[in-house]
Amino acid sequence: MFKYLKQLTSFIAMVAVLFAFTTEAMAKKSKTLKNTQKKGFVRCGVSQGLPGFSNADASGNWTGVDVDVCRAVAAAVLGDANKVKFTPLSAKERFTALTSGEIDILSRNTTWTLSRDADIGLTFVGVNFYDGQGFMVRKSSGITSTSQFKNGISACTNIGTTTELNMRDFFNSKGISYEPVAFEKADEVVAAYDSGRCDTYTTDKSGLAAQRTKMQNPDEHIVLPETISKEPLGPVVRQGDSVWEDIVRWSLNVMIEAEEYGITSGNADSMKTSENPAIKRLVGAEGELGAAFGLDNDWSLRIIKQVGNYGESYKRNIADTGILPDRGPNQLWTKGGILYVPPAR
Amino acid sequence: MDNRGIEFGYGFLNQESSFDVQFSLIEYDGSHSYARAYLVGLLNTLLVAFLGIIISTIIGVVVGIARLSPNYLIERAAAFYVEFFRNIPLLLQIFFWYFAALRALPLPQDSEAMFGVFYLTIKGFFMPRFIWDNLDVLFYSIIAVIISIIVIRNYAKKLQENQGKQLPVFSISIALLIVLPLLTFLFGGVSLSFELPVLKQLSTTSYVYKGGLGIPPELIALTLALALYTATFIAECVRAGIQGISKGQKEAAASIGLTPNQVLKLVIMPQALRIIIPPTTNQYLNLTKNSSLAAAIAYPDLVLVFAGTALMQTGRAIEIVSITMFTYLSISLSISLLMNWYNKKIAIKEK
Numbered sequence: 076m077f078k079y080l081k082q083l084t085s086f087i088a089m090v091a092v093l094f095a096f097t098t099e100a101m102a103k104k105s106k107t108l109k110n111t112q113k114k115g116f117v118r119c120g121v122s123q124g125l126p127g128f129s130n131a132d133a134s135g136n137w138t139g140v141d142v143d144v145c146r147a148v149a150a151a152v153l154g155d156a157n158k159v160k161f162t163p164l165s166a167k168e169r170f171t172a173l174t175s176g177e178i179d180i181l182s183r184n185t186t187w188t189l190s191r192d193a194d195i196g197l198t199f200v201g202v203n204f205y206d207g208q209g210f211m212v213r214k215s216s217g218i219t220s221t222s223q224f225k226n227g228i229s230a231c232t233n234i235g236t237t238t239e240l241n242m243r244d245f246f247n248s249k250g251i252s253y254e255p256v257a258f259e260k261a262d263e264v265v266a267a268y269d270s271g272r273c274d275t276y277t278t279d280k281s282g283l284a285a286q287r288t289k290m291q292n293p294d295e296h297i298v299l300p301e302t303i304s305k306e307p308l309g310p311v312v313r314q315g316d317s318v319w320e321d322i323v324r325w326s327l328n329v330m331i332e333a334e335e336y337g338i339t340s341g342n343a344d345s346m347k348t349s350e351n352p353a354i355k356r357l358v359g360a361e362g363e364l365g366a367a368f369g370l371d372n373d374w375s376l377r378i379i380k381q382v383g384n385y386g387e388s389y390k391r392n393i394a395d396t397g398i399l400p401d402r403g404p405n406q407l408w409t410k411g412g413i414l415y416v417p418p419a420r
Numbered sequence: 421m422d423n424r425g426i427e428f429g430y431g432f433l434n435q436e437s438s439f440d441v442q443f444s445l446i447e448y449d450g451s452h453s454y455a456r457a458y459l460v461g462l463l464n465t466l467l468v469a470f471l472g473i474i475i476s477t478i479i480g481v482v483v484g485i486a487r488l489s490p491n492y493l494i495e496r497a498a499a500f501y502v503e504f505f506r507n508i509p510l511l512l513q514i515f516f517w518y519f520a521a522l523r524a525l526p527l528p529q530d531s532e533a534m535f536g537v538f539y540l541t542i543k544g545f546f547m548p549r550f551i552w553d554n555l556d557v558l559f560y561s562i563i564a565v566i567i568s569i570i571v572i573r574n575y576a577k578k579l580q581e582n583q584g585k586q587l588p589v590f591s592i593s594i595a596l597l598i599v600l601p602l603l604t605f606l607f608g609g610v611s612l613s614f615e616l617p618v619l620k621q622l623s624t625t626s627y628v629y630k631g632g633l634g635i636p637p638e639l640i641a642l643t644l645a646l647a648l649y650t651a652t653f654i655a656e657c658v659r660a661g662i663q664g665i666s667k668g669q670k671e672a673a674a675s676i677g678l679t680p681n682q683v684l685k686l687v688i689m690p691q692a693l694r695i696i697i698p699p700t701t702n703q704y705l706n707l708t709k710n711s712s713l714a715a716a717i718a719y720p721d722l723v724l725v726f727a728g729t730a731l732m733q734t735g736r737a738i739e740i741v742s743i744t745m746f747t748y749l750s751i752s753l754s755i756s757l758l759m760n761w762y763n764k765k766i767a768i769k770e771k
Contacts, residue, residue: 195735235732
């Protein structure tokens with residue numbers, strides 16, 4: 076009897092050890108990555124239509140710099156940049172959609188702030204657009220600077236954004252009383268401002284430039300030169316899956332670094348024979364970078380070939396569409412901008 | 421929830437909200453707490469529900485009676501109104517009033533004064549603000565009027581039961597209501613002055629009215645849409661209630677010499693009300709819950725302020741949505757309780 080018991084305990088111990096090993100091996104692989112590969116598409120939350128960032132055309136194709144981040148991740152983990160399911164979200168819905176697991180990446184011109192990063196179960200992985208809040212007014216109003224704002228001004232904006240908070244800080248610091256008119260959807264903000272309900276429309280400057288193209292007479296409106304806040308916009312993931320977080324972060328970083336080294340979607344294949352080891356690493360001809368995420372070695376090459384580098388994405392979506400032809404701070408650090416990413420090695 | 425990295429707790433309610441709200445009935449700005457922001461949203465919801473219920477009841481009763489009018493034109497007009505407004509989705513109607521109807525209003529500098537002091541503009545409806553002196557004296561006088569009216573009504577009822585005499589209670593009440601407050605103006609030191617809205621220039625082409633009382637266009641559009649929509653259903657309840665009383669009642673009342681007004685007031689309405697109240701309660705509840713569509717046109721109600729902005733700034737989805745749900749449940753149950761009490765009061769008292 077005692078003998079059997081001893082055998083049984085050793086058997087249980089063996090199983091337990093085996094189990095411990097397998098779970099540790101599984102933990103290395105991201106749960107989100109596994110689910111994504113099982114489903115065959117990346118679940119990506121985007122805006123309800125912001126030209127240049129995430130906007131769907133008449134046939135339902137999404138384009139924009141935010142969209143390209145999700146496409147880059149799809150190219151890296153699934154091998155095809157088109158395997159993305161886009162979910163349009165309002166500013167109000169976006170974080171809940173991410174934390175509840177409805178989407179796996181939120182790439183929706185979202186400002187990186189301390190409270191969002193630390194407080195609500197989210198992790199920001201980087202910055203794909205440096206922005207700042209500004210004001211739009213009618214040209215005919217004669218206003219050319221925010222210093223001409225007077226008590227009683229009404230400002231249209233979106234709810235659920237940092238805009239609402241910045242606006243209060245700005246008007247309070249200037250001692251100006253104002254009337255905030257906050258809508259749930261951007262289209263209604265534009266309609267209300269356009270109709271004369273508000274004297275000014277305030278949101279991120281890139282957003283102002285993009286929404287201006289939607290107005291009845293874009294030429295009748297100007298964006299004031301002042302920038303009242305820092306708005307680093309970037310993709311967000313859920314807290315708790317650090318491998319997935321790394322995949323999204325480095326998919327974005329690869330796009331920016333590829334531009335730095337002059338690798339484009341056109342010349343990526345020929346770069347494999349480059350002398351520069353940094354370039355060779357980026358196109359998968361040297362090193363084992365993908366292994367750290369549980370991906371193959373061509374993950375970054377696929378991103379560059381299918382989506383292009385950051386400069387290509389910017390030109391295609393924001394510059395060529397006439398939204399913001401000047402890259403401003405969103406230029407590489409080597410060319411006077413502030414785009415600077417850690418090296419992929 | 422741990423798995424998703426979500427925390428749970430209601431401590432955030434005491435934090436500084438740091439966002440402003442366009443329109444609030446109590447003093448509020450971003451330095452107040454989230455709990456205060458909740459209260460602002462709640463009061464705005466109650467305001468629009470209250471206004472909506474009053475206006476929709478008035479329109480509903482008038483249209484309901486008009487549908488039974490022997491005048492063909494009135495009857496058809498009422499029927500058209502009911503069929504038109506109740507068959508268009510409410511959200512569309514809200515958008516219509518806000519984006520189509522109010523957009524046609526003039527800019528502040530182009531608006532013309534109504535009666536010299538009211539201005540209806542795209543930025544809202546501006547009217548004089550009342551500034552009272554010794555308002556409390558007037559307040560006490562009105563309480564005194566209400567008490568004396570109740571006493572007189574009871575006396576008149578007794579007088580009729582005992583001696584068959586009728587007192588002109590209505591005329592006496594109106595007279596009291598005018599005379600007593602008027603006396604407070606003359607002798608009680610009560611005075612009223614007005615603060616008029618003044619046009620103020622913001623820039624070359626934009627103006628706004630300052631001072632006075634400003635009602636935002638969002639509130640006007642929402643109240644209008646809710647009232648016109650709900651009134652159609654109430655009108656049908658009223659029509660059903662009146663038609664539910666058998667014709668014999670009316671004929672019998674007429675045969676004992678009651679005037680048509682008395683027939684309606686003493687015989688038809690008391691019985692019809694019993695049929696009208698329960699379905700109308702439903703409509704009041706619907707109106708209150710529909711007011712949450714305010715978010716679409718920037719009226720800062722509970723859903724926009726609390727379940728919108730506050731939820732976004734704190735990320736406390738579960739806490740805030742649960743509080744909001746519980747609040748709507750409480751409002752609805754209170755309305756329902758009140759209406760049930762009223763229904764019981766007017767029900768047939770069997771002996």
